[in-house]
Amino acid sequence: MTQAKVKTIRITGAGIYGAPTEANPTGEYTIGHEIETEGDLPPGWIGRAEVVGEEPDNAEFVTGSEGVDAAAIRQEVVDEANKRIAAMLAQHTTDLAAANERADTAEALVAELQAKIDASTKAAEAATADEIKSAVGLLDGKTDAHWTKAGLPAVEAVAELTGKTVTREAITEAAPDAKRPA
Missing domain, CATH: 1.20.5 (Single alpha-helices involved in coiled-coils or other helix-helix interfaces)
Structure with a gap:
């Protein structure tokens, strides 16, 4: 005797009715409701229901294969996952x-x-008169780079000591008597 295949039918449109229940007094199946049945889709349901699952012919539930060590397969999968994670x-x-x-x-x-x-x-800031006087006081009379040929404090040397902008006029105003010691 041939056994009928089980099919899952999903309701896709209104107008499909079953037996009324307390929870569903009209008996209408709602759209999206699924029903398992044996046999074909009733002709009146065409366009309002669809087959979404069907048991294949000669279906057999398989849990594993003979001679296969499931624990070894699991360990192989875990090992491969660990390798990928490590990489x-x-x-x-x-x-x-x-x-x-x-x-x-x-x-x-x-x-x-x-x-x-x-x-x-800092270099863009002009040195104050006090900073210039202090820097001129630090110039070494024996260092040629600290003085001009005329014996005046070198602008570059005073600017370097103050870390600020210095002009010849500012040196003359701040230290008018500054001359290279003889």
């Missing part, structure tokens, strides 16, 4: 180290640029 972790570690190195380089460049900006800002 991804190694790549992540390499990428993270490279990113940290780039960040350190960027921080060093930012610090260098900030120092240049700070130096430029």
Whole structure:
């Protein structure tokens, strides 16, 4: 005797009725409701229901194959997953180290640029008369780079000692009697 195949039918349109129940007094199946049945889709349901699942011919539930060690297969899958995870972790570690190195380089460049900006800002500031007098007092009479040929304080030497902008006029005003010691 041939056994009828079990089919799952999903309601896709209105107008399909079954037996009324307390929960469903009209007995109408709602759209999306699924029914398992044996046999074909009733002709009156065509266009309002569809077969969404059908048991195949000679279907047999299979839990494993003879001679196959399921634990060994599971372990093989776990081992392969662990290898892939280890490879991804190694790549992540390499990428993270490279990113940290780039960040350190960027921080060093930012610090260098900030120092240049700070130096430029300081150099753009004019030295005060007191700063110029102090710098002229620090000039060494034996160092030619500190003095001009005329024996006056060198603008570059005073500017370097103050760390600010200095002009010949500012030196003359701040230290009018400054001359290279003989």
